[in-house]
Amino acid sequence: MAARIQKEGMMRGFTVALLLWLLNLNVAPAQAKPESTQPNSSCRVEATNYKGWSAQELSNRWLKLEVVPQNGGRLMQVIFNGHPYLFVNSKYEGKYLPPDPSHWFNYGGDKLWLLPEGNDSEQQWVGNSDLLDDGPYSFRKLSEGQECEIELIGPADPQTGIQIRRTIHLDADSPRIRFHATMQNKTGHNIEWSMQSVSQYNTADSSTPARPSHNFWTFTPANPSSSYLNRYYVRFGPAENPAVSVRNDGLFALHYVHLAAELWLDSTPGWLTVVDADTRYAMVERFRYEKNETYPGKASVIFWMNGPEMRLNSEGEPSLTTGGDGIPIYLEAEINSPLVQLRPGETRDLDTEWFPTRTGSEFHGVEDAGIVVRPLQATRLESGHIRLSGSFGVFFAGRLIAHLYNEHGASVATMPLTQVDPTDLVVLETELTPPAKSSRISLHLEDSNGLDCGALQEVQVGAPENH
Numbered sequence: 001m002a003a004r005i006q007k008e009g010m011m012r013g014f015t016v017a018l019l020l021w022l023l024n025l026n027v028a029p030a031q032a033k034p035e036s037t038q039p040n041s042s043c044r045v046e047a048t049n050y051k052g053w054s055a056q057e058l059s060n061r062w063l064k065l066e067v068v069p070q071n072g073g074r075l076m077q078v079i080f081n082g083h084p085y086l087f088v089n090s091k092y093e094g095k096y097l098p099p100d101p102s103h104w105f106n107y108g109g110d111k112l113w114l115l116p117e118g119n120d121s122e123q124q125w126v127g128n129s130d131l132l133d134d135g136p137y138s139f140r141k142l143s144e145g146q147e148c149e150i151e152l153i154g155p156a157d158p159q160t161g162i163q164i165r166r167t168i169h170l171d172a173d174s175p176r177i178r179f180h181a182t183m184q185n186k187t188g189h190n191i192e193w194s195m196q197s198v199s200q201y202n203t204a205d206s207s208t209p210a211r212p213s214h215n216f217w218t219f220t221p222a223n224p225s226s227s228y229l230n231r232y233y234v235r236f237g238p239a240e241n242p243a244v245s246v247r248n249d250g251l252f253a254l255h256y257v258h259l260a261a262e263l264w265l266d267s268t269p270g271w272l273t274v275v276d277a278d279t280r281y282a283m284v285e286r287f288r289y290e291k292n293e294t295y296p297g298k299a300s301v302i303f304w305m306n307g308p309e310m311r312l313n314s315e316g317e318p319s320l321t322t323g324g325d326g327i328p329i330y331l332e333a334e335i336n337s338p339l340v341q342l343r344p345g346e347t348r349d350l351d352t353e354w355f356p357t358r359t360g361s362e363f364h365g366v367e368d369a370g371i372v373v374r375p376l377q378a379t380r381l382e383s384g385h386i387r388l389s390g391s392f393g394v395f396f397a398g399r400l401i402a403h404l405y406n407e408h409g410a411s412v413a414t415m416p417l418t419q420v421d422p423t424d425l426v427v428l429e430t431e432l433t434p435p436a437k438s439s440r441i442s443l444h445l446e447d448s449n450g451l452d453c454g455a456l457q458e459v460q461v462g463a464p465e466n467h
Contacts, residue, residue, distance in 0.1 A: 041146075041172055041173075042060070042145055042146070042172050043058065043059060043060040043144065043145070043146075043147065043148040043170050043171065043172040044057075044058070044059050044060075044144060044148065045057070045058050045141045045144045045148050045150060046059075048066070050066040050068065050076060050077065051076075051088065051093045051094055052093055052094020052095075053068045053070070053071065053076065053093075053094055053096075054068070054070065055067060055068050055076065056069065056139060056141075056150060058148045058150065058168065058170045059170075060148075060170060060171070060172050060173075060175070062080060062081065062174070062175035062356075062422060062423065063078065063079065063080050063170065063175050063177070063356070064077075064078075064079040065077070065078055065079075065168065065170065065177065066078075066079070067139075067150065067152070067168065068107075068109070069136065069137045069138065069139040069152055070096050070136045070137070071096055071107050071134065071136075072107075072111050072132070072133050072134045072135060072137065072154070073111065073112075073137030073152035073153075073154055073164070073166060074107060074108075074109040074110065074111045075109055075110040075111075075168065076088060076107070076108065076109035076110075077109065078110075078177070078283075078354070078356065080175055080281070080356035080422075080423075081281075081356075081422075081423040083279060083281045083356075084202065085201060085202065085274075085281070085283055085356065086108060086109050086110060086199065086200060086201060086202060087108040087109075087200040087201060087202040087203075087328065087329075087330035088107070088108040088109065088202075089106055089107055089108040089328055092105060092106070092107045092108075095107075096136075097129070097134070098134070099129045099130050099131055099133070099134045099135055100128075100129045101126070101128050101129060101130055102128070102129075103128060103129050104127065104128045104129055104133075105129050105133075105134055106200075106328070108200050108328075108330070109200060110197070110198065110199040110200065111133065111198055112132075112164050112166060112181055112195060112196065112197060112198070113125070113127070113132065113133065113195075113196045113198050114132065114160055114162060114183075114193045114194065114195060114196065115193070115194040115195075115196050115296040115297075115336060115339075116194070116296050116297070116339075123191075123192060125159075125160055125193075126159070130157065130159060131154065131155050131156075131157040131158075131159075132154065132157050132160065132162065132164065135154055135155045135157070136155070137152040137153060137154045137155075137166075138151075138152070138153045139151070139152060140153075142167065145172070146171070146172050147169065147170070147171050147172060148169070148170045148171075148172075149167055149168065149169045149170075150167065150168050151165065151166070151167050152165070152166045152167075152168070153165045153166075156186040157186075160191070160193065161185055161186055161187035161189075161191045162183045162184065162185065162186065162191070162193060163183070163184045163186045164181065164182070164183055164184075164195075165181070165182045165184070166179065166180070166181045166182070167179070167180045173397070173447070173448060173449070174395070174396050174397065174422075174447070175355070175356050175357075175395075175422050176353060176354070176355055176395060176396075177353065177354040177355075177356075178351075178352075178353050179197070179350075179351065179352045179353070179354075180349065180350075180351050181195060181197070181349065181350045181351075181352075182347050182348070182349050182350075183195045183342075183347065183348055183350075184342075184345070184346070184347045185342035185343065185344055185345060185346050185347075186345075187344060188344050189344065190341055190342065190343055190344075191341070191342055192339055192340065192341045192342070193339070193340070193342070194295065194296045194336050194337050194338060194339045194340070195336075195337040195348065195350045196302075196334055196335065196336050196337070197285075197287075197334065197335040197350065197352055198332055198334050199285065199332065199333045199334070200330045200331070200332050201216075201274050201283070201330060201331050201332075201333060202329070202330060203216045203256045203329050203330055203331045204329045204330075205278070206276075206278050206279050211329075212256065212257070212258040212307075212329045213256065213276065213278055215276070215277040215278045216255075216256040216274070216275070216276050216277070216278070216331070217253060217254065217255055217256065217274070217275045217277065217363065218253075218254045218256070218272065218273065218274050218275070218303055218331065218333060219251050219252065219253055219254075219272065219273045219275065219363055220251070220252050220265055220267045220271065220272040220273070220301050221250055221251060221252070221267050221268070221269045221271075222246045222250055222251065222252040222265065222267065223265070223266045223267055223268055224250065226265075226266050227266055227298045228264070228265070228266065228298075230246065231246050231252065231265075232244070232246070232252055232263050232264065232265050233263070233264040233265075233297070233299070234261070234262070234263060235262040235263065235264050235297075235302075236260065236261060236262040237259070237260055237261025237262060237263075237305070237310070238259075238261065238310065241261060243255045243256070243257045243259075243261070243305075244261075244263060249364065249365070251363075251365065252265055252267070254303050254305070254331075256305055256331050257305065257307065258305075258306075258307035258308065258327070258329060259305065259307040259308060259310075259320075260304075260305060260306060260307045260308060260309040260310070261304070261305045261307075262302065262303070262304045262305075263302065263303045263304075264297055264298075264299035264301075264302050265299060265300065265301045265302070265303075266295070266298045266299060266300060267289070267300050267301045268289045268291065268300070269289070270286055270287050270288055270289045271284055271285065271286045271287070271366045272284075272285050272301050272333055272335070273285075273363065273366060273371065274331070274333060275359050275363050276359075277359065277360070277361050280358055280359055280360060280425065281356070281357075281358060281359065282356070282357055282358070282359035282363070282371060282393055283354060283355070283356050283357075284354065284355040284357070284366055284371060284395075285333060285335060285352060285353070285354050286352060286353045286354075286355070286366075287300075287335045287350070287351070287352045287353075288351065290338050293338030293339075293340075294338055294339050295336055295338055295339065296336055296339055299336060300335070300336055301333075301334065301335060301336070302332075302334040302336065303331065303332065303333060303334070304331065304332035304334065305331055306327065306328055306329065306330050306331065306332070307327055307329075308320035308321050308327055309321045335350075335352055337349075337350040355370075355395040355422075356422065357370060357371060357393035357394060357395060357422050358393045358422070358423065358424060358425040359371060359373055359393050359425065360373040360374070360391060360425060362374055367454065367455055367456050367457060368453065368454020368455050368456075369394060369395055369396065369444065369445035369453045369454045369455060369456050370392045370393050370394040370395050370426075370445065370456050371392065371393040372390070372392060372456070372457055373390075373391040373392055373393060373425065374389075374390050374391040375390055375457065375459075376388065376389070376390035376428075376441075376443055376456070376457040376458075376459050377389050377390060377459065377462070378441045378459050378460070378461045378462060379461070379462040379463075380461050380462060380463065381431070384433075384434075385431045385432060385433050385434075386431065386432045386434060386438065386441070386461055387430075387431050388402065388417075388428055388429075388430050388431070388432060388441070388443075389428060389429050389430075390428050390443075390457065391425060391426060391427045391428065392425075392426045392428070392456050392457075393422070393425060393426070394420045394421070394422050394426055394445055394456070395422060395445075395453065396422065396445060396447045396448075396453050397420065397421045397422060397447065397448055398419070398420060398445055398446045398447040398448050398453070399416055399417070399418065399419050399420065399445070399446055400416070400417040400418050400420055400426070400428070400443060400444070400445055400456070401414055401415065401416055401417065401443075401444045401445070401446055401452075402414065402415045402416075402417055402432060402441055402442075402443055402444075403441065403442040403443075403444055404432075404434050404436075404438040404440070404441055405438065405439065405440040405441075405442070406436060406437060406438060406439055406440075407437075407439040409440075412434065412435065412436040412437075412438055413434055413435050413436070413438070415432055415434075417430060417443075418430075420445065428443075438461055439460060439461050440458065440459070440460055440461065441458070441459060441461060442455050442457075442458040443455060443456045443457050443458070444456070
């Protein structure tokens with residue numbers, strides 16, 4: 001975050017050479033899938049010990065969520081199919097340190113912060129260890145069984161005038177995680193803030209945790225009408241950064257390297273994705289973009305790559321900071337709410353959803369029901385059959401249904417294809433025998449209750465293959 005940065009150093013030639021050395025793409029085999037012991041039809045909330053902390057665990061057959069109320073109400077870890085997503089700082093494992101504005105105790109996990117950040121006025125959040133970041137939150141279990149929900153309420157912060165309330169919701173029949181956060185003005189005067197969801201993802205190499213992964217990525221749609229020069233803004237770090245690009249398909253792509261950088265985006269479709277191509281796990285974070293509202297610095301999404309910072313000495317020579325106990329290996333994915341003026345007692349909400357799923361070595365976007373790993377292709381064969389191929393990470397368990405349409409847009413058939421589960425990458429290689437000539441196919445996912453969860457992709461049927 002910018003408030004933690006004391007000085008910006010941008011030595012382009014030195015930095016580009018360093019980053020090109022760091023960028024090294026290797027894809028390792030997917031991890032083995034552990035067996036689940038959670039009953040299929042329930043979710044639970046129970047007290048537990050997580051790495052020495054007094055924690056509360058929400059779980060269903062896909063997920064375990066480890067929440068530590070005392071440490072700023074953090075969601076400290078998300079474990080899907082045995083895979084942990086979030087960074088947990090081993091330096092502070094099991095510890096609680098009372099708020100101290102002269103320090104920053106980075107426990108890791110996922111938490112809520114405020115923007116704008118800085119120390120120039122009372123309308124900027126100074127950061128560091130304060131009641132918002134490190135104060136003890138109250139905990140209450142709201143429901144358990146077919147759905148689980150907990151409530152976390154922080155102390156009123158006299159510095160910002162804000163009190164934060166957060167609920168975390170988990171259903172029994174899917175790995176979707178829902179968050180509802182509320183900030184309330186606890187003062188007797190008007191204040192203006194943006195609320196920010198801050199998630200620290202573990203970007204260490206899965207086989208050598210002391211080293212950064214060379215195959216960890218984040219994506220979000222770049223705004224074609226962006227207010228930023230390159231459709232993103234370099235708030236900190238090298239201006240020319242080979243780890244950052246806007247692809248031909250319009251996706252902003254950030255390839256993690258262990259070098260400090262902060263990138264701001266005015267992305268509007270309402271999602272970001274982190275992809276660990278080594279372990280073949282991905283997480284999609286969704287939010288609602290408010291197009292008629294003002295965002296802090298115009299940014300709806302921010303990415304922070306943690307790592308050594310570029311500095312210049314008194315003679316103008318560049319060097320990298322090292323830190324006495326090393327520099328933690330993680331990436332922050334941050335979602336911002338609009339800036340809002342709150343009168344005394346007024347509130348503003350931020351709703352987000354997370355979808356853990358499987359992935360591969362490619363990524364081509366987020367759809368209603370999952371992510372596109374290898375795009376769908378539909379090819380008409382000489383026999384009149386249609387060959388479907390593609391691969392996807394899905395958000396829900398259920399079955400894939402092909403919806404077929406003719407050249408006039410009329411539905412001609414719906415055909416079930418295969419059962420799917422979020423813990424398995426869907427690799428589709430099949431042939432259909434349509435009852436009538438079809439020119440377009442939409443691939444939908446129906447959950448175990450028969451609810452249409454939306455499309456994975458829709459494509460035109462290609463011309464017959466020539467042999």
